[in-house]
Amino acid sequence: MAIDLVKEKYNDAINTVEIGPSGSKTVKVGGETTMPFLFAEGGMPNAPVVALEVLDCEPSDWPESVKKSFGDSIKTPVAWAKACVSEFGAKILCVRLQSVHPDYGNRPAEEAVATLKSISKEAGVPLIVIGSGDDEKDNEVLPKASQALKGENCLFGIATQNNYKTLTATALADGHSIIGESPIDINIAKQLNILISDMGLDPKRIVMHPTTTSLGYGMEYVYSIMERARLAAFIGDKMLSMPFILFVGQEVWKTKEAKEFGEAQGVNWEIATSVAMLQAGADILVMRHPSAAKSVMKYIDMAMNK
Amino acid sequence: MKEFTIRFMPQDKTVSVPRGTDLMSAAIKCGIALNTSCGGEGLCGKCRVIVKNGKIKSDASRIIREAEKKSGVVLACQAIVEGDAEIEVPKESLGAFGKIDSGAEEFTKGVILKEEGKYPVSPLVRKVYLELAKPTAEDNISDLDRVCRQLHLKIDDVLVSTKLTSVKHLSEILREGDFKITVIMGRKDDRVEILAVEAGDRTNKNFGFAFDIGTTTVAGQLIDLNTKNILGTRIAFNKQAAYGSDVISRIIFASEPDGLEKLNEAVLDNVDGIIEDLASSCDVALSDVYAVTCAGNTTMMHLLLKIDPSNIRKVPYVPTTNVFPTAHSAELGLETNPKGIVSFLPGVASYVGGDIVAGVLACGIAENDEMSLLADIGTNGEIVIGSKDWMIGAAASAGPxxxxxxxxxxxxxxxxxxxxxxxxxxxxxxxxxxxxxxxxxxxxxxxxxxxxxxxxxxxxxxxxxxxxxxxxxxxxxxxxxxxxxxxxxxxxxxxxxxxxxxxxxxxxKRAKAAIYSAMTALLKKVEKDISDLKKIYIAGGFGNYLNIDNAVFIGLLPDIKRDIYEFVGNSSLAGARMALLSREAADKASEIYKNITYVDLSSEPGYMDEYVAALFFPHTDEGRFPSVRLSR
Structure with missing residues (x-):
């Protein structure tokens, strides 16, 4: 006699977050009612998406193996962004405003915002916009960027426990969603979501970054935090019901294994990390190498039974 | 090395110190105790002094404001002597630790009073008046035998011992009092010892001290052992705070050269200060004080008795002892009668000490059929859960x-x-x-x-x-x-x-999270829920008043029916007093410490998670605090 495996059914769903102005190109993420790809237990109305990462300046610390795959376009942000869409099939981009960082050019905020506006216009896909990682500069540039893209319904980041108010206030004013980041800690993730919601931003406009790590660097910790958050969301924790974003490219291409043992290994490293994160519940993967992105997009199609 | 002269005003005290000495050490050297709660790390900003003139080097500190800096304000612990100087010590930087205050606390809270009443009066030290038959040719037994013979007619204790110091002048005292004497007997663990013999009837003057030696606060009470009356209460910040604010930093300091001696001296100073202050204000002669009972955490007991505490800090956290033998005051160097004795409440483990055993005793937890909880909100923040059948305890490291x-x-x-x-x-x-x-x-x-x-x-x-x-x-x-x-x-x-x-x-926030999460983690450990508790006793140095509703509102205490809470004040001091006043209570304490199972929360899976979840007001899981409504 065949044994029926137990099927978990949950009553609650992950929030659906829309990115981009309404229209055919809008990207929707979230909405799951099951752990990843277990279609017999629930649904995944929106497939996870791959966002290719572009900077507002030529990257100075990306490995050559990543840079060369974009050809000359990487030298000019707008051309690079356009190539990501037309050549490499990106349906959404993540623009990092790196140029304002004191260690990466310290360019004026206005310049970065001008570049961002051009990218938005020329690339024609929904945008995720993140700061440079320097709180002071980001608190200057992000409100300006947010205002410049008012109505574009972007996903802005990155809000942290110690710096979330400026970004939340601007996102609220300009109609964007935001990324809340926590240091591999389910409680801090939830606390930040509460603090952001308390400022009046709809919880359905928040995407969580649980911290990304690369394959070989403690990925299982991130995996289990994501899994716990998901299970809590499925049983009704509204403050953990946000989709996940993971900055895979940023982490993978820092590692020795990806950088120093040939391009193929680096690409595979980014694919392997991404696939593991998809199985943990990632909704948005921000990736760097176009070949890796292509393979992961294919994997998503396959996993979604398309 | 060249020495420089530092003059402190308004005390007008001068000290000579070598170049490179910090002002905090210079002040200590001439007997000025400056405030500190970070132990001289330059973090708390409580040792502000003003450089009036002279050469003092001080690095920029974010604690000192620009305006203050201009008027010469420096942190004494971070200011380095580079030449002669005159220093002004502001009032608020002076001696908050070590300074003795009258206890605002009314320590006999309802529940404790009830528990205390259960035990018969049989103090640690009793005085017995004897009128002896004078020696004759027929009855020519020794003076000591004569005392013992008469004593055994009056008391039940059979195991009576004595020591050389008590016997040495016995014949003199007997004859001075015309064979009418008072025998002072102290209970040293399982036997009774003749501590001293005094001429005449001195039974109406029998006093004792109860102490709670806390990491941050030292509290003492003077008690009339005949009437059980509390004659006065004093509290002071533990002077050891100058060497570190928590037990771990004190243990580390104790292993430095002279460290243990300094810590021991500091706490003895506290204890003696309180003893002298209380005795003089209550008009009690120190020679009439033969009994002292102390409760304190395991590290504090080690430091009080000058026992090396270093292994308390190291895995697997082993103290020299949890049960401290009753000692003579002279062994500790206390100001009370040197022939008197000092007893200690036994502890459970390195981080659940005699202060908690005292608290359990005072709240009567070990006599209850139903499960209750004691949370002592002190520097260590200990929790005990249990009933007469079982008890479990843990420390929360809440901080002061x-x-x-x-x-x-x-x-x-x-x-x-x-x-x-x-x-x-x-x-x-x-x-x-x-x-x-x-x-x-x-x-x-x-x-x-x-x-x-x-x-x-x-x-x-x-x-x-x-x-x-x-x-x-x-x-x-x-x-x-x-x-x-x-x-x-x-x-x-x-x-x-x-x-x-x-x-x-x-x-x-960290302190409240530590206490709350220790409570919930410990309950989880025994697979119980807060709703299973019939009573929650809250102890701590809060004075007369603790608003339970507000403590729940900030997430320090669980959100349950308020009537199960009882604020009991300093339960460690109450337990020490009970052990001082009643042998039966002291025996109960010895039973309690054996029945508490110690849990090391830091090695409990899930504890960190509980703690981080509690680092929010009132809590990350708002569902646990249904009565708390916070607007956006």
Whole structure:
């Protein structure tokens, strides 16, 4: 006699977050009612998406193996962004405003915002916009960027426990969603979501970054935090019901294994990390190498039974 | 090396120290105790002094404001002598630790009084008056035999011993009193010892001290052992705080050269200070005090007895002993009668000590059929759960915040401390102080009220950060963080604004999270729920007052029916008093320590998670605090 495996059914769903102005190109993420790809237990109305990462300046610390795959376009942000869409099939981009960082050019905020506006216009896909990682500069540039893209319904980041108010206030004013980041800690993730919601931003406009790590660097910790958050969301924790974003490219291409043992290994490293994160519940993967992105997009199609 | 002369004003004390000495050490050297709660790390800002003239090098500190810097303010612990100098010591930097205050606390709280009443009066030291038959040719037994013969007719204790010092002058005393004498007998663990013999009837003068030796606070009571009356209570900040604010930093300091001696001296100073102060104000001769009982955590007991505590800190956290043998006062060097004895409440483990055993005794937990919980909100923050059948205990490492230590304007629950706070809609502050005088600072119960009000008025967020966007003269930027003015300079007794800042709130948040998560983690460990508890006893140096509703509001205590809570004040001191007054209570304590199972929370899976979840107001899981409603 065949044994029926137990099927978990949950009553609650992950929030659906829309990115981009309404229209055919809008990207929707979230909405799951099951752990990843277990279609017999629930649904995944929106497939996870791959966002290719572009900077507002030529990257100075990306490995050559990543840079060369974009050809000359990487030298000019707008051309690079356009190539990501037309050549490499990106349906959404993540623009990092790196140029304002004191260690990466310290360019004026206005310049970065001008570049961002051009990218938005020329690339024609929904945008995720993140700061440079320097709180002071980001608190200057992000409100300006947010205002410049008012109505574009972007996903802005990155809000942290110690710096979330400026970004939340601007996102609220300009109609964007935001990324809340926590240091591999389910409680801090939830606390930040509460603090952001308390400022009046709809919880359905928040995407969580649980911290990304690369394959070989403690990925299982991130995996289990994501899994716990998901299970809590499925049983009704509204403050953990946000989709996940993971900055895979940023982490993978820092590692020795990806950088120093040939391009193929680096690409595979980014694919392997991404696939593991998809199985943990990632909704948005921000990736760097176009070949890796292509393979992961294919994997998503396959996993979604398309 | 060349020495320089440092003169401290207004004390007008001068000391000669080599180049490179810090001002804190120079001050200690000439007997000036400066305030500190960080142990000289340059973090707490309580040792501010003013350089009037001379060569003192001091690195920039974010604690000192620009304006203060211009007028010569430095942190004594960070200021280095480079030449002769004259230093002014402001009033508020002076000796808050070690300073003896009358206990505002009324220690005989209801429940404790009830428990205490259960035990018969049989004090640690008793005095028996004897009229002996004078020796004759027929009855020519020795003087000591004569005393013992008569003694055995009067008392039940058979195991009587004596020692050389008590016998040496016996013949003299007997004849001086015309064979009418008072025998002073002390209970040394399982036997009774003749501590001394005095001429005449001295039975009406029999006094003892009970002590709670806390990491942050030392409390003592003088008790008439004949009437059980408490003659007075005193509390002081533990002078060891100058060498570190928690047990771990003290243990580390103890292993430095002379470290153990310094720590031992510091606490003996505290104890003797309280003994002398109480005895003189109650008109009791120290020679009439033969009994002292101490309760304290395991590290404090080691330091009091000058026992090396170093292994308490190292895995697997083994103390020299949890049970300390009764000693003679002379062995400790106390000011009480040197022939007298000092007994100690036994502890459970390195981090659950005799103070908690005393608390369990005082609350009667070990006699209850139903399960109850004791939370002692002190520096270590210990929790015990159980009933007469079983008990389990753990330490929470809460830190001294609720004892008013380590905070910008924190103080003990004594006269002048803000203990109740209300904030109105326009952010006006209405504060009560203990004794009704102008405020000097804020004590633990005041901080609990304050946090609650700050949350209700949205002055701080659920993460505890002061709301920078709120416009009010009370909210302002102060160097690295923000602060809220509780009382303006003109309203205070310290010539400075009394404030609470972001760092204070962070400290308090950690302390409340540690206590709450220790409670829930320990309950989880025994697979029980808060609703299974029939009673929750809250102990701690909060003075007379602790607003349970507000403590729940900030997430320090679980949100359950308020009537199961009972605030019991300093239960460690109460337990010490009970053991001093009754042999049966002391025996019960020996039973209790054996029945408590110690749990090391740091190695409990899930504890860190509980702790981080509690680092929010009231809690990350708001569902656990249904009665707390915070507006957006």
């Amino acid at each position: 915040a609720f004892e008013g230590s380590g905070l910008a304007h924190g103080m003990k629950a004594v006269k002048g401390a803000i203990d109740k706070v209300r904030i109105d809609e326009k952010l006006g502050v209405d504060a009560d102080t203990i004794g009704g005088s102008k405020p000097k600072g804020i004590c633990g119960s005041g901080y609990i009220d304050l946090l609650c009000q700050l949350l209700k008025r949205n002055i701080i967020g659920k993460d505890g950060r002061i709301n920078r966007e709120l416009k009010s003269e009370r909210i302002r930027k102060a160097e690295a963080n923000y602060e809220f003015v509780v009382a303006f300079r003109s309203e205070t007794d310290i010539n400075r604004d009394i404030v609470i800042n972001d760092d204070d709130i962070e400290n308090l």
